[in-house]
Amino acid sequence: MIGKLFRTGFVAMLHAIFSLSVAAAPGPDPAPMEHARLLGALQLQGEVFHVQGLALGPTRIWITSVDHGTNRAWLHEFDRATGRFLRRLELTDGVRYHPGGLSLSGGSLWVPVAEMRANSSAVLVEIDAATLTVRRRIAVADHIGCVAASGDRLVAGNWDSRLLYEIDLRRGVPVRVVPNPSATHYQDMKFVGEQLVAGGNTSWLSGTVDWIDTRTMKLTRSIKAGSIGPVRPFGRGGPWTGEGMAIEGRELYVLPEDGPSRVFHFELDA
Template sequence: MTKSRFFRQVFLTFLCCVPAMQPLVSQQAESAKPAWIAGIESARLVDITSLEGTVYHVQGIDLDQEHVWVTSVDSQNKRAYLHQFNRTTAKLERTVDLTDGRRYHPGGFSIYKDSIWVPVAEYKPHSSAVLVELDKNTLRVKRRIVVPDHIGCLAVTDDSLVGGNWDSAQLYVWNVEGKRVRVIDNRSGHGYQDIKFAADGDLVGSGGGAVDWYSWPSMKPVRSLHSGSTDRGKPYTSEGMAIKGNDLYFLPEDGPAARLFHFSLAEPGISPLFHR
């Protein structure tokens, strides 16, 4: 065999081997990924529900045993909406327009007893918002509190309202009369899109690829879970989040075909990031 034929044979053998090598590299890369990359760390995906009804750019979510509520913004027409879905059928039941003049950005919101508290803000940072309290049954407005900053998410407890401004760079605390009593700088690096008080009293924030727990009112970090993305490439924590006991709910996608993702959290002792 001549040298030229020898090197040609070696080259052809190499080319034949390359395609076989590529899947091995890919499999190794896949196996190196954390198990939670497509979901929520230390949580199990329970089910996925497609909501049947018109929603726009999703902002927040909360739910009880009978209903799922969603806030969305129609940017083109500058309208703010709260939508009510039947939790059993996933069908849209009611929609309420919460637009307040130049304020048409409804944010992450919270149910508290017989009220739904929704922030509706101008769609820009360093602007203004109105904190709207609605009757959960009639969806009629019970109270309105105007505040001098964009508020994109709102959590409610017995004696306080807690709101995050643009990307939750700061958290404001008001008493139930609407007087501001505290400002907290968010040092987590996560831009929370929705915040809630958990049943044990911790404040839970979702955004920036993480779900974080804080003791209240000390704001001492308690727990942080990493978040992956849906099969459509949308981060779970990009928009609405709700927590009910050991269950986490996310609504990261816009309508139509918005999907509600339900995760069950592992027991706190199982997570290496649980520090309480």
């Protein structure tokens, strides 16, 4: 979805062309995200397209991507230890071919698949993480670009995450809709207890990772990030917050590049 924010213009073009030399330099920026230390990066050994989301299991990595050349949506699975490609599942649903930020909860992967336009439609797909078979689908009358799952509830962001929907899975309907408390266009979000941790872009060269109290839907913490390199069509990078983000305790993982992609691993300050 970072491509949605890309704006042409002479100054931006010069900036992007200049940044190509940075993107081509060996190794990542040693300090690309505030209050975080880069620990390493895992190269993914398989094809992904325009990356949309990242989820982690004990031994697996799941990534969503959209192939704009064929208008098809994909879920990719990789080995977490080696980055080796394992399998993939097509998620295309007619005019809905934009898979978004995804979430793992209780053995299920939740993936939104939406039309490629605002104020449209989406389906929230529950997928068995072990078999990659579809368990159920929930229709939503809006574009949904990311979703976080915890127990019987989901929080989903619409186009640029202007609105956040809280969905009761026992009824399959939204029970609350609130404005995004941040100016960041969230691309991926995860539950951490009662906190929602969400990452996304503020421009095509910067982004943030935010913490939101889900009881009040108020912003409690935010860290800023720059860019790994220019976005398409000049490159394959974007803000370090990435189109994919996952978190485990103080360990933050981001996926800022289209394929060939690397999962970057950070340790957050206490």
